[in-house]
Amino acid sequence: MKIGIVWNGIIRMYKKHKWLAFLLIVQCFVCTLLINMIFGTILKTHSSVSKFSRFIGSKSYYWVNDDPDDNIGFSRYMKNQNGEYKKLKDFYECLKREQSWKFLSVDRQFINIHSAGIPDKFLFQYEQGCPIESEDKSKKDVKCLHVSKNVFSEFGVTVSEGREFQNEDFHYDNGEYIPIILGHEYKDIFSLGQILDGEYLSETFKFKVIGFLPELTEIPVSGNTGTILCDRYIVMPAFSFNDNSEISFFDKASLDHYVSGVIISDLNFADVEERINRYILETGARKYSVNPEGSNVIKSLTSVSESELSRLIYIFIILTIFTIASISITVNGFIRENYYEYGVHLLSGATPRFLVKQIIGFITLIMSISFAISSIVGMFLISNLAPLVSLIFSVVVALLSSVFPINVVKKVDVNNLIRRQ
Amino acid sequence: MDFLELKNICKTFGRGENEVKALKDINIKIGKGELIAITGKSGCGKSTLLNIIGGLSLPSSGAYIFEGSKISSYNQNELASFRNRNIGFVVQSFALINDMTIFDNIALPLKYAGKKSFEINKRVKELTDKMELSDKTSFFPSQLSGGQCQRASIARALACNPRVFLADEPTGALDEQTGKNILNIFKSLNEGGMTVIIVTHDLEIASMCNRRIEMKDGTIFNDYNLK
């Protein structure tokens, strides 16, 4: 019975102030969602940093690429003047052979797939806002990564369906299919075993879907600070022709790309750079440079989200303080408004504790509704931990915003209540 | 042993410049079954005294003894249960909750006493029959006349069979005839053995009581038996 009256009191309080209560719930909901977003961001950053660190350990990370403005060097290479192709190939071998580091060939490309049904989000440079559109609408230039075999093992990349690349996938015989592994978002479009026609570096190939990557697979890429998300990428092996007497355009273009990649090493930047330069000198290859920015990849991983995170945290803190204050002030208003009624309750045998319970109950109800909604929304949108985060946050807000009203109630003078009508 | 005793009761409100000595060294003994009127000018401390007797507030100093228990040293929870079990309180403004039905208003003390639903229904029916409100239980206070409201508030005050019935200007908001009817209810309660204390301005009402305590400036000016 006694719980019954407290509950009735809470419901009456709620009904009397429907709109205010509704606004408070919305406010609490927004706050709870914000803390979930913050938590989610921290968790995501943390997991991608820890995943990345787990794979490279205490080693540093550098990336190698050619000078994109060196047009003369590039055209000389493509014409294979003075055996430039052989020199670069030797340099590539040196990179791969070096014992004090691991060289991973990984770079972004586009491949042209003959399929009209590919949505724009897969197009090359879609995220930069300038997707490449082919003249022929049935052919699409889509984002692609070529990888050497060790990329999968070094970064713990797996497939969610199908199989990973095997040694023979990196050697191409005429007439074979090129095996490709598709990013998670391709699942709705292509299926395992499907054969696609397409062009890669002006050469026509048939591609075969051999697997799909799990959602949120990230791979570090040359020229990119941090990792890239592979959900909208096609991953293909950095393959070469098996038997090739004549040096073709494809050989030259693909080698040029394969030399771009990342180095994982214990060496410091100066040592890596010194070795690279020495190899270039020894092989006579055209200029490739190594970049130290990659060594800060972990820092950049965190700092990318850090700026966004700190903005979220500011908004969250201000909104939370505002919410706690609103609840306190609103409930305090209810108390003043209900002085007379409280007097009647006390006259009828209620203890001051009853009033305290009613106040706590009202605040708890507000927070429970906000908790329930934000748990569900948060679970779908942010993370499975949303209910836990929301619960902890709701309890803290409920406690903090109860302090002031409870103090007011405790000071209520029973003797004074009735005379105040 | 006296039923109810006030010993050297003082009550002070505020501090410093705002200090008001509402009661100054009050000593009263009240026996079981008395019908008492407390009179005096506005601001002389009548309500303050009644609130202390009713356990709504505590004296600043002095002792309030009720059937051998020292109420003045009770804490808030003990006071609440003391009020619930022993005191029926009626005030000039009726003190009904406007958005509760008459039934719910009357049931309030029974709920605080932890009674079961069927007991509450039975008791409220008894009370509304007695107060001639049987057909008004689902009404809200605003739909009732002043006399009906006051009868509802008396019904609520009587709900838990109190030992002492306190009324602070119970007829102040009512016309003469309705006031008389209310007063007759008090008289019949008193005849049933209940101790009744009425604070009033109205000398005619006071003259109907057995004992009259006249207050002046927070002290007892006169205390005499009328019958």
Ligand SMILES: Nc1ncnc2c1ncn2[C@@H]1O[C@H](COP(=O)(O)OP(=O)(O)OP(=O)(O)O)[C@@H](O)[C@H]1O
């Ligand atoms: N809560 C309070 N705070 C401050 N002063 C108070 C308080 N309650 C009563 N007083 C003062 O105590 C004195 C006695 O007040 P009380 O209400 O007991 O008078 P009363 O005799 O009931 O008057 P009335 O006939 O007008 O109801 C008054 O001067 C009043 O101003």
Ligand SMILES: [Mg+2]
């Ligand atoms: Mg008074």
